[in-house]
Every structure is written in C-alpha cells, then in structure tokens.
Amino acid sequence: MLRQMLVPLIGCAALWWSVAWAEAYPGRPVRLIVPFGAGAPDTVTRVLARELAARLGQPFVVENRAGANGILGAEAVATAAPDGYTLLVTSASFVVNPSMYRKLPYDVVKDFAPVTQLTAAGGLLLVVNPAVPARSVQELIALARKPDSRLAFGSPGIGNTLHLPGELLNARAGLKLLHIPYKGAGQALTALLAGDIQLMFITPALSLPHVRDGTLRALAYTGPLRAPFLPAVPTMVEAGVPGFEVDGGWHGVFAPAHTPREVIVKLQGEIQQAIASPPVRERLVALGLEPVGSGSAEFRRFVSAEKQKYAELVGLAGIQPE
Secondary structure (H helix, E strand, C coil), X not given: CHHHHHHHHHHHHHHHHHHHHHHHCCCCCEEEEECCCCCHHHHHHHHHHHHHHHHHCCCEEEEECCCHHHHHHHHHHHCCCCCCCEEEEEECHHHHHHHHCCCCCCCCCCCEEEEEEEEEECECEEEECCCCCCCCHHHHHHHHCCCCXXXXXXXXXXXXXXXXXXXXXXXXXXXXXXXXECCCHHHHHHHHHHCCCCEEEECXXXXXXXXXXXXXXXXXXXXXXXXXXXXXXXXXXXXXXXXXXXXXXXXXXXXXXXXXHHHHHHHHHHHHHHHHCHHHHHHHHHCCEEECCCCHHHHHHHHHHHHHHHHHHHHHCCCCCC
C-alpha cells in the first residue's frame, strides 16, 4: 500500500523538479556553436545571441568551429552534455552531409534534438568576377566549354548548399568547372573579388552590395521567379538551363539528443519571440531571409524532408559520397 502511494508521489516530484529546472534555465552562459566561419550562419547567430542574452539575462556566446563543411562543429554538439548549454546553429548543409560522406561521426536524426527553424531563404545568385568576359549564363557556358577554360567556382565546403548548384550546373550543361572549397562563404567571396576564382553561387545577403557597386556581376537567380531586388536578372531557367531551381537553404537550432523536453520547449518559445521582435526581424529580412520560428516537432519533420530532398539533388549533380 505504501509503495503504491509512493510511486505517484515520486513521479510528481520528478516532474516538478524537471519543470522547475527548466524554468530556471539558463543559469549560466550558453554556447551557440556555429560550424562555419564568416557568412550567413554566423551573422544570423550573432543577431539571435544578442536578443536572447537581453531576454534571458545570460550570455549567449557564439563559438565558431569551422571545418569539414560543418561536421566538426556538429560533432562537438552531438557529444556535448544534453543540458541546453551547448547548441548548434547551422545551415541546410547539416542535412546535405549524410549524402556527401559515407560515414559521419554522428547521426543527424538520432544524435540531435531539433529546436526550431530560424529562417528560410529564396534563391541564390550566380555571380562572376567582372574580369570574366560573360554577360549571360549562355556566354558563361560557352566560355567554360573552351578547351583552355580554367574557370573555377568557390563555396564554403564540399557538399555545402553553395557547392551543390555549381555541380548541378556542371551536370546540366556538361561542364567541368573546378570547385575550390573554402572554410566559409566570406573567404570564398574574398577569393572571388580578388579573381582567385571566377564565379560562385551565393546568397543575396552576401553578394548584393558587390553587385550594386559593380565589383561582381549577377548573371542569374536560382529561384522559380525573378528576385524582386534584381528584377532585370533572369532566373536560371529563363537563362537557358531547364529545371534549374535551387533555394537558398535555411538556418536552424539543434540541441544534443536527450536534452530535457522542457528546455527544448523553453528555447523554442524564447527564440520564436526573439526573431519576431521588430529589430531582429528587420535585420533578418535585410539579409534576404524570412524569419520562421517553427515548433520543434514541425522542425523535425522539415529536417527529415530536407534530408531526402538534398539526397536527390546530390544524385542529380552526380556527386559520389566520399
């Protein structure tokens, strides 16, 4: 009889402790690991970190762990204590990597707890260094087909969402553009501006200032419709590459697997409110991003669908897993 009375009491006490602990969270600084260098994920994370610190009264410290197309940073979070004090803020490359590498040091489904999708993006811009004598996609393709062509494109790493469109262009147009991987989109952009590489698929947020000042030339947009901010630039389909539609990816927050459900819920709610605040929302929109703030269950379903989508894109691009 006593045991029957104690079991529910113990259960209630455990539930009370779990809820109380979640309400007190965070009680110390939280690490936000970004698995890239300079670029959109880093910028988005720093905007979010400032708002969360102001809201919750604890520092949210951004830590860049660049390398291996986000794998090093993701591994650090997968093996961290599941207590809500180490989080991953990453891009769609997170779900690309399982199709690019035969073996990863973690499982993107089993080793992470999705918290929320932060943003979505439209298409990418295909841009070239002005020294490239091509003013359209067809002229670029013709130039790339010349026997002495040495055209190269850059990205933040093999399998990154800025890498795959280049390989898709190779596959669709029968080209052999050389891919040069960098540690981040910022480094790749610097190389493009310097003429070390000749072209790149890149987010509007990073490239628009350079397109507008003439230090880069935009040839096409990878969305289904022309970009409202560059209405004179054709889509890739309009430019003569059938079926070439690629979105600009997304950013999301993940915790280690087995992080208490109450902490996930609290994080999701605080992040949702943070990105809905006018200053943060305006900053994200200025970067060409759409704030999302989905629930964790919805984000989990989204991640699963994206993993499948990019697996198909990797196959279309003819990339063999390493």
